[in-house]
Amino acid sequence: MHAYRSHTCADLDASTVGQTVRLAGWVHRVRDHGGVLFIDLRDHYGMTQVLCDPDSPVFAEVEKVRAEWCVQIDGEVKARAPELVNPKIPTGEIEVYIRGIDVLGRSAELPLQVFGDQEYPEETRLRYRFLDLRRQHLHDNIVLRSDVVRDLRQRMWDQGFNEFQTPIITASSPEGARDFLVPSRLHPGKFYALPQAPQQFKQLIMVSGFDKYFQIAPCFRDEDPRADRSPTDFYQLDLEMSFVTQDDVFDAIQPVVQGCFERFGKGRKVDTVWPQISYADAALWYGTDKPDLRNPIKMQVVSEHFRGSGFAIFAKLLEQEGTEIRAIPAPGGGSRKFCDRMNAFAQKEGLPGMGYIFWREGESGIEAAGPLAKNIGPERTEAIRQQLGLGKGDAAFFLGGKPSSFERVAARARVQIGEELDLVDRDRFAFAWIVDFPMYEADEETGEIDFSHNPFSMPQGGLEALDGDPLKVLGWQYDLACNGYELVSGAIRNHKPEIMFKAFEIAGYGEDEVRKRFGGMVNAFQYGAPPHGGCAAGIDRMVMLLADEQNIREVIMFPMNQRAEDLMMGAPSEPSNEQLRELRLRVLPPEE
Numbered sequence: 001m002h003a004y005r006s007h008t009c010a011d012l013d014a015s016t017v018g019q020t021v022r023l024a025g026w027v028h029r030v031r032d033h034g035g036v037l038f039i040d041l042r043d044h045y046g047m048t049q050v051l052c053d054p055d056s057p058v059f060a061e062v063e064k065v066r067a068e069w070c071v072q073i074d075g076e077v078k079a080r081a082p083e084l085v086n087p088k089i090p091t092g093e094i095e096v097y098i099r100g101i102d103v104l105g106r107s108a109e110l111p112l113q114v115f116g117d118q119e120y121p122e123e124t125r126l127r128y129r130f131l132d133l134r135r136q137h138l139h140d141n142i143v144l145r146s147d148v149v150r151d152l153r154q155r156m157w158d159q160g161f162n163e164f165q166t167p168i169i170t171a172s173s174p175e176g177a178r179d180f181l182v183p184s185r186l187h188p189g190k191f192y193a194l195p196q197a198p199q200q201f202k203q204l205i206m207v208s209g210f211d212k213y214f215q216i217a218p219c220f221r222d223e224d225p226r227a228d229r230s231p232t233d234f235y236q237l238d239l240e241m242s243f244v245t246q247d248d249v250f251d252a253i254q255p256v257v258q259g260c261f262e263r264f265g266k267g268r269k270v271d272t273v274w275p276q277i278s279y280a281d282a283a284l285w286y287g288t289d290k291p292d293l294r295n296p297i298k299m300q301v302v303s304e305h306f307r308g309s310g311f312a313i314f315a316k317l318l319e320q321e322g323t324e325i326r327a328i329p330a331p332g333g334g335s336r337k338f339c340d341r342m343n344a345f346a347q348k349e350g351l352p353g354m355g356y357i358f359w360r361e362g363e364s365g366i367e368a369a370g371p372l373a374k375n376i377g378p379e380r381t382e383a384i385r386q387q388l389g390l391g392k393g394d395a396a397f398f399l400g401g402k403p404s405s406f407e408r409v410a411a412r413a414r415v416q417i418g419e420e421l422d423l424v425d426r427d428r429f430a431f432a433w434i435v436d437f438p439m440y441e442a443d444e445e446t447g448e449i450d451f452s453h454n455p456f457s458m459p460q461g462g463l464e465a466l467d468g469d470p471l472k473v474l475g476w477q478y479d480l481a482c483n484g485y486e487l488v489s490g491a492i493r494n495h496k497p498e499i500m501f502k503a504f505e506i507a508g509y510g511e512d513e514v515r516k517r518f519g520g521m522v523n524a525f526q527y528g529a530p531p532h533g534g535c536a537a538g539i540d541r542m543v544m545l546l547a548d549e550q551n552i553r554e555v556i557m558f559p560m561n562q563r564a565e566d567l568m569m570g571a572p573s574e575p576s577n578e579q580l581r582e583l584r585l586r587v588l589p590p591e592e
Contacts, residue, residue: 010046070105194220240534287411292484295418490535
């Protein structure tokens, strides 16, 4: 017999009754039923009930075991009485009578219980992550992550992609976040960087003549934490292709992502038609470039109905350049109580409030109600109702000003309205490509032009497009949104040096600086670079959605806390003086 086990804790069933077996695992819980000790023995694969009565030669030893001790038992498989069968687990038809026991590892007093669903502070869970990972729900999430990665790999291989690994230690590169810098011992005063993404390397792979590349790539970014983002590192399905258009990339990645969600989505509907929505329309309709299309609400511009109206706040606002009034339809929200609740929501978000109109049955049919309706009159309210396609029992909320000042609040209000009115189809994965991103944006205070997205993207229209207003230049850039999260981001790349130099010049980077920062890529593009493009899918977010979790730390094996600290391993830690001398570094004391 094997030194530790003949079967796992999920293997035994009615067909093994009468066999002598050896099991190893953790004591999940101990129950004393009138002098008979029952132990739920757990391993990675499942659970088996083992028992011991006073007639067993090892009864005294079994009495000593406690929760989370690691033990090995020898015993005989017995059938459970029919009324004691547990259909919820694969081993529910049997139990194992203990003939021998060996304690492989005792456990100290537990800082958190593995058995049960008790909640613990995040600090406790992360400090004792090795215990937290024994809990079934989190354990299942991590196994799901492994299965998803394997599935993605297989789908990429099946499409003819080659998996290549790119360097982890490289040069600093602007990707939209801070780099993690690594001091060089051999070159004092110089630093490597951990890659924010394999961006330049995967483009160089295309220049090298490989046609389809992918990898499950670690990416390192020194970012502030969010519920859907790790503050230090994450993994993405990174891919690049030569001789492709935007639609070719879409056609390559959709069956991979869609197939994965169909396999692991637990029966939830997975959209098969992924609409392409321009960035401008996404901002207008949803207030965000990662809309949740499970919510059917679309915002609309209703400025003309308020221009010159009796509602002075909006009428005067519209006299200013660049302002508009947007409506958020609320089907089924036509009560003053609901409207007041949403008005209070807007105030919590930092706005004076939201104007609203709701429609109800009146003496002559549907009539508009609310303070705003009284100010603008029945003709305008009816025109608004017709435009928004609303009826009796419905409402609409209104925000005004420059879109940049209210879009984020409008987006959150749309989400809140959809959830409160139960309009969101929660049993669904809704995908949409967001396309036609602006290449550049202007700083609101200084007016300086900078890249708004990936700086290596090809501008739509090529070199000629860069001769006009930079804020009107669109890039071949795209994101995939799913249920309110950005899941994929990518672009058709700028592979021509003259276009690259011009694009960076507009953003304030001279040719010398471009050559210094991206010398390897600029040099390569002088030797017959093919048109190419690709994207990257965030694996952590994919698993978070599939596991129906709200926090990305629930699908990462060893995550940092919200202050980017590893409480289990004690990172970040202070270097020794010897290490600092070797690297020729000096640490400044923290600022007061």
